[in-house]
Amino acid sequence: MKRSGPLVTLLAGLLLGLFLLTLNSATGTKASSSARPVRESPTASVSPTPTKPAPSPTSAVVPDADYSGRTDDDSAAVAVTLRDGRAIAYVCDGRATESWLKGDVADDGTMRLTGKHGATLTGTLKEGKRIRGTVETDGGRHAFTADRTKKPSGLYRATATVREARIDGGWIVLEDGSQVGVLNRDGKPAPAPRIDPETGAVTVDGRELTARPVTP
Template sequence: MSRLGPVITLAAGAVLAAGLGVASVTAAPAANENTAAPPPSNAATAEPTPTRTQTNTQAQPQAERPTPARADYATRIKGGLLAISVRNGKAIAYFCDGKTEAWFKGPAADGAVDLKGFGEATVSAELGGGKAKGELSVGGSTVDFSAPLVKKPSGLYRATAVVRGAQVKAGWIVLKRPDGNGFYQVGLAVQGETRTPAPALDPGTPNAPVRLGEATLYPEDIEEIS
């Protein structure tokens, strides 16, 4: 895995149906009714009159891809963890490697998310097949990822508190190990310009309060995204 640099995208085709109809008509020369004299030898024959070709083209409406109303994805990436939470047409993502972090927010629609973070950091991904597959771009570097659907206690948590008039914000990602033995976990807490490792959560009770200096933090699941 490469080191971090803070960082998910899609298209459908239209099918065209064409119908082609061609008709032509040939006019025959009129017969001479006079029996006293033979008909002139230079009887004229009318040329076929071409008809206009009509082409009917109808664009089929583009079908929207389904977007989950609620879903959580998480994966290991770039020496850290990435989590994405989708809630009712909106999504939030968090990347952290224990030293740096990046938060992202944006719409979830047509089976995809397109999220923006600080500066030029982005997360874009397609949602389907039980995973979020896309790109994380952060710190001037871009990396592909494939994050499977996860169930609690795996996923994204956050908390806020106020200590002596200063706000403290913390974020965590918990991810069950593939072998089922324990969890990966990473998080940072920010107070002013100071970042410190967030206190560890107990995966058995991830919403239990934790202490950070003088602050008591209450980790919360992502329920609504404003």
């Protein structure tokens, strides 16, 4: 009986160890089966906010303005009116020679205006203050300078029918207040009567007309 004691104790220990081993194995299997893979939520892709392109700088600004002056040889007056990139010009000697011209103005201030009978005016607007160029008409080729002016200086025109005659007059009012103009009666040119630069009033053959500022 004394020898069987240790054997019983050893056997009991083996049984306890086997029981614990079986218990741990079952617990591990349960834990493994209950585990769930963690799915990472997909990261929402955020589209970058589109960047607005920077506005391109304006290459040049052509102002809406009036310019008047004379040819270098003082033989004629020149007036140019600019509006929205368009130009109209009038060249007049105050006696019988005149020409109306028109055309576009480039962003850099250059212009080439054309009129009847092959008349041309080429010029460049310099810093918005003056136009320097040349004009070619029946009277020849002349260099000119036209400075920026303020009302009442500028370019005026009046058209009407007076005593069954077609009247077409053009006037350039210069910065110093002097005027140069030609009045056509049925196509026959003559020096134009003076207008009131404040109102544009002018009397032609006993009838009062209104000369108005000219724009392209």
